[in-house]
Amino acid sequence: MSYPNGYDKQVGERGLKLSGGEAQRLAIARALLENTPIVLLDEATSVVGTMTKKKIKSALGKLAEGKIVLVIAHRLSTVVHADRILVLHE
Template sequence: PRFYDPQSGVILIDGQDIAAVTKQSLRNGLAYVSQQAYLFEGSIRDNIRYGRPEATDAEVEEAARLAYAHDFILAQPQGYDTPVGEQGMTLSGGQRQRLSIARALVRNAPILLLDEATSALDTESETAVQKALDQAMSGRTVIVIAHRLSTVVNADKIVVMNEGLVVEEGTHEELARRPDGVYARLHNIQGGFLELTVGAAAT
């Protein structure tokens, strides 16, 4: 999204140098979910609709369903019209993150950026949201920054960075088989959780 510009090299989208277009036009094609979920004073509905102000109520609710937020929203005193308070203080961290994901999904942008997007979720919520994200990834380019390997196991390409350098590239299967690789070491540490998550997703 050009919060920073590269000091060397270029970033291309469909062959177009992003430095040659306006930030506004670039960001119109992006949806971003950060590690920290930012909510604004106002209702739950307003916070989701912020991703695309012209979205209908039905589109807002569909995005909430995809983010596995619909049920907890309906449990709130005023449903979608419930005020969230300053920075979403009335909601849990996992609930705030699911609203942040719903906001990105209602945007329906061709490029989705996920920066540790499930970091605030417990295991059960993460599994549910990961299923939703898997559906949302269809037909668009998705860039995922993650430490939890469960978030990237289905990626077409995984780039492993260590101390600021790219040290490995490949699919989950390729990288997990490298006996001395950084990714393989992380896979061994998180392996039990990965098997549980992948198994749940398969069902």
């Protein structure tokens, strides 16, 4: 953890000195740490690099077991391993 206070970091509008990718990763970590039965991810990896995206997908797959995870994505590759995929047109 590279932040002085660990996960105790304010994330607000425009990230409060966090990059887009840092804010996204922190938000995903917080969502998973809440341990809720349902998790909604809306373009959760839209501003992270390719390698980070792969790591996030792998971690989400493991941490999402036993939960309902709804993923909103523009790219099919983001949800290709989902149990069910719903495609909306227009």
